[in-house]
Amino acid sequence: xxxxxxxxxxxxxxxxxxxxxxxxxxxxxxxxxxxxxxxxxxxxxxxxxxxxxxxxxxxxxxxxxxxxxxxxxxxxxxxxxxxxxxxxxxxxxxxxxxxxxxxxxxxxxxxxxxxxxxxxxxxxxxxxxxxxxxxxxxxxxxxxxxxxxxxxxxxxxxxxxxxxxxxxxxxxxxxxxxxxxxxxxxxxxxxxxxxxxxxxxxxxxxxxxxxxxxxxxxxxxxxx
Ligand SMILES: Nc1ncnc2c1ncn2[C@@H]1O[C@H](COP(=O)(O)OP(=O)(O)OP(=O)(O)O)[C@@H](O)[C@H]1O
Numbered sequence: 001x002x003x004x005x006x007x008x009x010x011x012x013x014x015x016x017x018x019x020x021x022x023x024x025x026x027x028x029x030x031x032x033x034x035x036x037x038x039x040x041x042x043x044x045x046x047x048x049x050x051x052x053x054x055x056x057x058x059x060x061x062x063x064x065x066x067x068x069x070x071x072x073x074x075x076x077x078x079x080x081x082x083x084x085x086x087x088x089x090x091x092x093x094x095x096x097x098x099x100x101x102x103x104x105x106x107x108x109x110x111x112x113x114x115x116x117x118x119x120x121x122x123x124x125x126x127x128x129x130x131x132x133x134x135x136x137x138x139x140x141x142x143x144x145x146x147x148x149x150x151x152x153x154x155x156x157x158x159x160x161x162x163x164x165x166x167x168x169x170x171x172x173x174x175x176x177x178x179x180x181x182x183x184x185x186x187x188x189x190x191x192x193x194x195x196x197x198x199x200x201x202x203x204x205x206x207x208x209x210x211x212x213x214x215x216x217x218x219x220x221x222x223x224x
Pocket of ligand 1: 014016023041042043044045046047048049050
């Protein structure tokens with residue numbers, strides 16, 4: 001079966017004012033639909049950089065990036081942006097919710113971008129289905145200040161899932177949560193793969209990593 005994502009020999013060097021610094025030095029990664037992979041590594045090992053390359057926020061200097069059967073290694077920025085919003089969902093440590101909007105309205109923000117346009121009724125149904133998927137449909141009309149950290153992160157996950165992305169990228173999604181709440185949020189992310197989307201989870205927590213199908217550790221710019 002063609003993998004969802006296939007990276008080979010990805011390199012990234014930062015060229016600032018000083019000496020160029022190699023951050024990624026030959027990363028290979030394969031992710032299949034409905035599967036999850038955890039990326040571990042000490043602080044500064046390049047986990048977020050790799051996630052930025054995966055999510056088309058940043059470009060590799062070398063290597064090859066296949067998304068399904070499409071070679072997207074050198075996609076022009078405009079097409080990369082379109083692909084990013086159509087195919088990827090993002091979850092971060094911070095929830096980035098708008099305080100004055102309800103949970104449902106926050107999730108619906110994912111449709112604001114023109115490419116995601118749907119008639120109002122269908123949009124509402126998709127929003128409620130996404131909130132249901134993460135277990136908080138009953139909180140749809142609550143605003144973030146009335147929600148716990150774990151509930152807010154679930155809203156953010158619903159927002160990432162509502163457009164049914166092929167790939168979910170999560171960068172330390174439990175970083176702002178206590179251990180128990182964090183574990184529940186990781187379960188929600190993993191369960192999202194049962195619908196066929198692939199999940200890449202960047203984490204410091206080995207217990208969370210173990211819940212994924214594969215665990216990879218970044219060391220000196222590549223997987224050990
Ligand atoms: N825009 C940038 N300019 C300069 N250095 C950068 C930039 N982005 C990342 N770096 C450096 O690249 C290295 C890798 O950073 P990255 O954020 O990918 O690591 P990380 O493994 O995600 O770390 P953490 O676990 O602390 O979030 C770090 O040494 C960081 O300081």
